[in-house]
Amino acid sequence: MSKIQEELKHTLQLLKKEWAADLQQYQNKIQSTSLADRKKEGVCWYPVELKKKKFGFGERMIVEVERMDDQGSHGFQSGKSVSLFSNAREGKYYRANGVVNFVRKNIMVITLSGGGWPEWLHDGKLGVDLLFDEASYREMEFALHAVMKSSEGRLGYLRDVMLGDLVAGKSSWVPVNLPALNTSQGQAVNGVMEAQDLGVIHGPPGTGKTTTLVAAVQLALEYHDQVLVCAPSNAAVDLLVEKLINEGVSTLRIGHPARVDDQILSQTLDAKIAQHGSYKELKKLRKSAEEFKRLGKKYKRKFGPEERAQRKKLMSEASRVKEEADHLENYILYDVFQQSKVVATTLVGASNTALKGIQFPVVFIDEAAQGMEPATWIPILKGERIIMAGDHCQLPPTIKSFEAAKEGLSETLFEKAIKRQKEMSWMLTLQYRMPKMIMAFSNEYFYKGELEAAPNTEHHYLATEEPVMEFIDTAGSGFGEQIEKDSLSKLNMEEGRFSLAVLDQLIKRVGMDGFRENPYNVGIISPYKAQVKQLNEMVEDGDFPMVKKLDDLLTIDTVDGFQGQERDLILISLVRSNDKGEIGFLADTRRMNVALTRAKRKLIVVGDSATLGNHPFYKAFLNYAERNNIYRSVYEYLEF
């Protein structure tokens, strides 16, 4: 067996380990199938009350339910697969599957699958179960097998370029001048355009990876009718789609509408089908097919040969009209695809049936350093030429099996490709987001000082007298971390309250008008989900009136939720504060690199130096804060 085949076989084994570990974690939670236990494990809401039901885009059925009793934490999140059930039938459940649109406090909005409203929706007591998402693993496994099997042809060649020592090809591309881009961005775009097989753009935070990738997409579209654009997460795909649309590129977003950001919904396949000129006709045909079927099935007291013949006629008319509707739907689909220059989806979403049989001359993958190798192969199956962008010093893929990660699954195809095809990778070095003070720590620690701040960042501040960066040390304050009972996530109530008070004061100092006029948007980042939840609830409760007034400009989320994004003002609440110096997954420095590099005008980091200081990364950060006179102690804020 060749070295490449051995490597892929190993990756497949690791994927299976990861699959098993993920399933095991899920089963541990639902092991005892009793409702009470499932509720305790946070994988079931019961009972819930049906608050609303309506049709969304593409006639999708949307329900809003409210959890009636339990206030405990849970694993329901936007995009997860769920099953809505009713106990209306003695001893058994009626069920309908769906996908969560969003969850807020005790409210969950779900898009149901299937062709009609469940008949039992208003009967019995309703509940919602969290389901295990097996389909993604199946697609990854399928992709790996396809890559292993491919002997000749494009896929086999790309595999040998990415994993082997086949030299990646170059075309006779004549470099073009791209005035909107800087020199390193321009070189990267020309470089990946010259690449015949593989091109990689490596960009530290704020260097315009996404901006550069969008420019490359636009240039590629001058030579090709359509390209595929992907990213590992729905949020990253939505960000790309937004940028492409801003540049006037017609983009089709493939993916379940429940997993797509509201602002991007109009770009989804569902929405584009609904907006199509022939859609009304399609609806008419479907209705009429249903009507023929209904009449055909109608109960008749007398059922002789005449009725039988009439039923046959009605049923055959129903299938004729249905066939006509199917043809029309295929035409609409074809037309929607024809009119889109870019098709955008997540890595796993590239296996969507709507893309079956379609090959793309170029496949672009953004945030590629966050994609697990088996998932990254899925869109590559569909491509002639692959262009990736990412930063392996930012968020890695989420891997649940510690063993699989250690044995190699944490190494991405992006990293492998950079190492094995150095010639085909370009690094961006000029960043536009952060003033030097915010940039410098990350630059020293992760990028060997190769990153520079563009001149525009000199003017990045909230107000001239407002320092652009502060570390507020809570050591000695007694703000202790707690553990959320059900989820085992960490939170720190006092640190949360203190952080919001710091923001409240800051908004007062700079002035609400200052924030509104510009406008300056604000992000609060915490590595812990339980802290994010607490912070959201504290803001909603209204104890921090200035922060609450800025609600529309405020996002509170985990680090993962902020990857690829930026805000004018960022506050990071680090949470960990204990006597043992335990910092848990704060030790994942790549995650911290993302958090520390989101701010454009001001960054405030709140944490306990006594807990964090033993870890080399935080030790270096504390030194940096002291050296640059941005270190503050919580005691300076005692008036809060």
Ligand SMILES: Nc1ncnc2c1ncn2[C@@H]1O[C@H](COP(=O)(O)OP(=O)(O)OP(=O)(O)O)[C@@H](O)[C@H]1O
């Ligand atoms: N050539 C340029 N001239 C001016 N501004 C630019 C240029 N390139 C990018 N920017 C700006 O820099 C900021 C960061 O760009 P972008 O989000 O594309 O960076 P990124 O490398 O993808 O960031 P991250 O690593 O955080 O995902 C944006 O505000 C963007 O508009």
